[in-house]
Every structure is written in structure tokens, then in C-alpha cells.
Amino acid sequence: xxxxxxxxxxxxxxxxxxxxxxxxxxxxxxxxxxxxxxxxxxxxxxxxxxxxxxxxxxxxxxxxxxxxxxxxxxxxxxxxxxxxxxxxxxxxxxxxxxxxxxxxxxxxxxxxxxxxxxxxxxxxxxxxxxxxxxxxxxxxxxxxxxxxxxxxxxxxxxxxxxxxxxxxxxxxxxxxxxxxxxxxxxxxxxxxxxxxxxxxxxxxxxxxxxxxxxxxxxxxxxxxxxx
Numbered sequence: 302x303x304x305x306x307x308x309x310x311x312x313x314x315x316x317x318x319x320x321x322x323x324x325x326x327x328x329x330x331x332x333x334x335x336x337x338x339x340x341x342x343x344x345x346x347x348x349x350x351x352x353x354x355x356x357x358x359x360x361x362x363x364x365x366x367x368x369x370x371x372x373x374x375x376x377x378x379x380x381x382x383x384x385x386x387x388x389x390x391x392x393x394x395x396x397x398x399x400x401x402x403x404x405x406x407x408x409x410x411x412x413x414x415x416x417x418x419x420x421x422x423x424x425x426x427x428x429x430x431x432x433x434x435x436x437x438x439x440x441x442x443x444x445x446x447x448x449x450x451x452x453x454x455x456x457x458x459x460x461x462x463x464x465x466x467x468x469x470x471x472x473x474x475x476x477x478x479x480x481x482x483x484x485x486x487x488x489x490x491x492x493x494x495x496x497x498x499x500x501x502x503x504x505x506x507x508x509x510x511x512x513x514x515x516x517x518x519x520x521x522x523x524x525x526x527x528x
Contacts, residue, residue, distance in 0.1 A: 354471075357483025362471030364399050369473060372401075373421020374410060392470060394423035395458045397478025397489060404466040423473055429453040443477070443488050448499035455496035 355363040372392035390403045391410045402410055402420070409416050418424060418433040426440035427433050429450050445451060461467050472479045478489040 355483075357472055357479070359483075361483060363474045363483045364394075364471040365474060366476065369394055369399060369423070370421045374417055391420045393419045393421070394473045394476075395425050395428060395461060396454065396492065397423065397473045397476050397485075398458060398461070399470040399473055400461045400464075401468040401470050402461075423476060423478075425454050425458075428457040443492055448495045449503065451492055451496040452499040452503065455493060455500065 357363060369392055372390055374391060390401050391405075392399055392401055393410075393416075394400070405416075408414055410420050416433075418438075419427065422438065424433070424438040426442045427437045429442075430437050430440065432440075442451060442454060462469065472483050474481050474483055478486055480486055
């Protein structure tokens with residue numbers, strides 16, 4: 302807010318009458334009596350439009366919970382209303398990573414979509430539990446003892462990361478996953494580490510089972526051929 306213009310102690314009554322009724326948003330020119338006045342609302346709008354998005358130390362856009370919430374579905378009345386006729390984008394967050402999932406369409410994120418609860422929020426625990434409500438979303442997945450459950454959520458996060466049309470938007474700050482500066486929290490690091498290890502174990506076990514099946518089939522064929 303700019304300081305109001307002042308008058309000299311020797312100003313006349315006529316000078317006071319000629320002065321602007323409101324000097325808010327005006328600057329005195331140091332070398333003359335001229336004032337430069339601007340509309341404060343217009344200036345705030347200009348500043349907002351010109352403001353660059355804040356970035357994390359790794360260059361990722363910082364997204365607040367409020368901004369994320371503003372990208373929930375617009376309405377549950379119809380498919381068109383969900384995105385305000387295509388003018389509104391739908392975002393969701395998983396493990397603090399925010400994605401634009403508008404391309405998924407109303408069939409997924411619209412009024413009757415399977416995942417409409419996920420829009421405009423981070424409901425990471427729900428990706429495993431299937432409890433698509435406030436209680437499910439607030440579950441403390443960092444306290445889960447079965448790392449395979451964390452792996453389930455982590456696999457979903459990788460799905461969004463690798464999706465052909467879903468767009469990564471930034472990181473959710475002031476959350477359990479990223480701090481106010483967009484730095485990954487210890488909680489998220491631990492979740493990802495535990496999930497990654499569980500994933501590696503599961504994939505190794507899957508490969509071993511596959512190898513055992515192939516060897517058995519080969520042995521069966523050789524046995525049958527020898528008869």
C-alpha cells in the first residue's frame with residue numbers, strides 16, 4: 302500500500318480543496334508537486350498476474366493445500382458441471398506429488414466416477430485401503446507395519462508419474478510429504494524407501510515363481526517325450 306500524499310504546513314484552504322479526495326495509491330514526485338496515482342486493486346491484479354510460481358530447491362512448483370482444493374470437481378450434478386464445461390482442471394495429489402488428471406475424464410473423476418473423492422486433495426492411504434472418505438484419507442500410512450501396503454500406494458504414484466496424459470504439476474507443501482519450502486520430508490523418504498524395498502522383494506519372488514514354472518514345464522515335456 303502506497304503512503305498517502307501530504308501537504309505542506311503552509312498550504313491554503315484552496316489547496317486543500319483541490320487535493321484528491323483520497324490519496325491512497327498516490328506517490329509524490331520528489332522534484333515537484335505532481336502526484337502519480339494508481340488504482341490499488343488494479344495494481345494488486347497486475348502483481349498477481351506477473352508473479353512467478355514459487356519453486357522448490359529442485360525446481361518443482363510449490364502447491365498449497367488451498368490451491369489443490371480449488372481443483373476438485375466443480376459439481377456432482379453432471380459430467381459437464383464437474384469441469385465447468387471444460388474450463389476447470391482437476392488435480393489430485395498422491396504422496397505429495399500433484400497431477401492434473403483432467404484428461405481422465407468424468408468417467409473417473411466426474412460426479413459418478415470411481416475416483417472423484419481423490420480430486421482436490423491428497424488421499425494417499427485410500428489408494429490401498431479403498432476407504433474413500435475423510436477417515437480413510439487421514440489414515441497415518443507412515444505407521445502401517447506391512448510394507449506391501451505402502452508398496453500398493455507407491456505403485457499408484459508411479460502410475461501417475463508415468464501416465465501418458467496426466468501432467469505433473471508440482472509438490473504439495475505444508476504436508477507430511479513436503480515442507481513449506483518444497484523439500485521432501487523424512488516421512489516421505491521413509492515411506493518411499495520401505496515401499497521400494499518391498500517392491501524389489503515382491504518382484505524377485507515373482508521372477509523366482511516364473512522361473513520355477515518354466516523349469517517344471519520343461520521337465521514335464523522332457524518326461525513326456527521319453528515315454
